[in-house]
Amino acid sequence: MIKRLFLAVPAGLLALTACSPSVATPPPPVVTTTAASAAAPTTTTTSATPASTTTATATPVASDNGCKPNPATAPVPTADPYGSVPAADQVRVSLSGAPSGTVKVDGAPVEVDMTVCNNSPVSYPNVGFVLVLDHCTCVAGPLPFAHGVVQRYDPATLKYVDVPLSYAGGGMDFLSAYTAQQPLPKGKSVTLRYWFVFAQDTISGKGGVRADVVTPDGPHDIGGAKLSFTVSH
Secondary structure (H helix, E strand, C coil): CCCCCCCCCCHHHHCCCCCCCCCCCCCCCCEEECCCCCCCCCCEEEECCCCCCCCCCCCCCCCCCCCCCCCCCCCCCCCCCCCECCHHHCCEEEEEECCCCEEECCCCCEEEEEEEECCCCCCEEEEEEEEEECCCCCCCCCCCCCCEEEEEEECCCCEEEECCCCECCCCCHHHHCCEEEEEECCCEEEEEEEEEEECCCCCCEEEEEEEEEEECCCCEEEEEEEEEEEEEC
16 A cells, blocks of 8 residues: 655645736647557656757647557556556656746746547546646755646636646645546547746746646546756746
């Protein structure tokens, strides 16, 4: 049984910025049913590549990402609450955004695309999606819990909406903060768009975002990815 870690967090650390900045609404995310390679990966980490500009802007994700149905078939796996399913049953997750490798605390909101391909042998009847600020050295305090605002683009309302929790804390409880529930059959590819900003008291350091796909019963982590970058003023 996986033990969940809980840390006492001062109330002040839980305060987020009051509202998100007003910026232009981007186009809706792409939802496709295409194909993928056979082997399902575990959580991966991608470092944004530094470029000549320090302005972070979204990198659109191609609608055809090579997502193909896995020829094998397996039942929906089980796991401990907040645990991960076996690697062979995990889906492929990738993140794109912050192409400069640097995110400005006082800059515009940064768009991130989360692309999921179910190249596993499992047809998942219901999944949810999570994107949070990952642990960061950009926090002026003993706990590495980054704070700010994270929102997901809702194609039904053509607006960005708040996610239930914007950061990863001391355990895996953030996996309960999933949204956009939907079936994920074999071979289906889904792209969701998010944006985020850090709280204004954030200092310079190394941080990132992490994305996970979960089944609500548990929840169980069925795949994830990380995107790392430098945080500066």
